[in-house]
Amino acid sequence: MNTNDESLIREVLDSRNSIVKIDANDVRDLFQEGGEIHAYNASVDASMKKRMELLMDLIIVNTKKYEPFSHALIFLFFPEDRPLLMEELKPFSDWIESVPGELRIKWGMATQSKQELRAIVLLQ
Structure with a gap:
């Protein structure tokens, strides 16, 4: 794991405005089998419009590089004044179902001040 990967994990663990929290035990539990962890955002x-679909398009393109993978941690950040709506999560659930093989996944979300919809993705 490189410094960038560690900083992305730290950002997930330290997120202050979590709505669905990821903690160190979640990370340990998910990646306990060892092996290289690939992280990006x-x-x-x-x-x-269709911001979640656009974000998922980026995630799909980037995850193709790391297939096959069987563990994923996805943490979503969205602006406090532009909350992520439940119906916007459909492309995310569709992606989970489309991943070949058996997938263990943990996901979380938090608000942020930046006007972007952002995902930190860790794969193994």
Whole structure:
């Protein structure tokens, strides 16, 4: 794991405005089998129409590089004044169902001051 990966994990663990929290035990539990963890983040402008679909398009393109993977941690950040709505999560659930093989996943979300919809993604 490189410094960038560690900083992304730390950002997830330290997120102050979590609505669905991820803690160190979640990370340990998910990645306990060992092996390389690939981490990246993707973002889109939060004011865009179909913002979650656009974000998921970025996630899909980036995760293809790391297939096959069987463990995923996804943490979503969205602006306090532009909350992520339940119906916007459909592309996310569709992606989970489309991943080949058996997938263990943990996900969380938090508000932020930036006007972007952002995902931190960890794969193994």
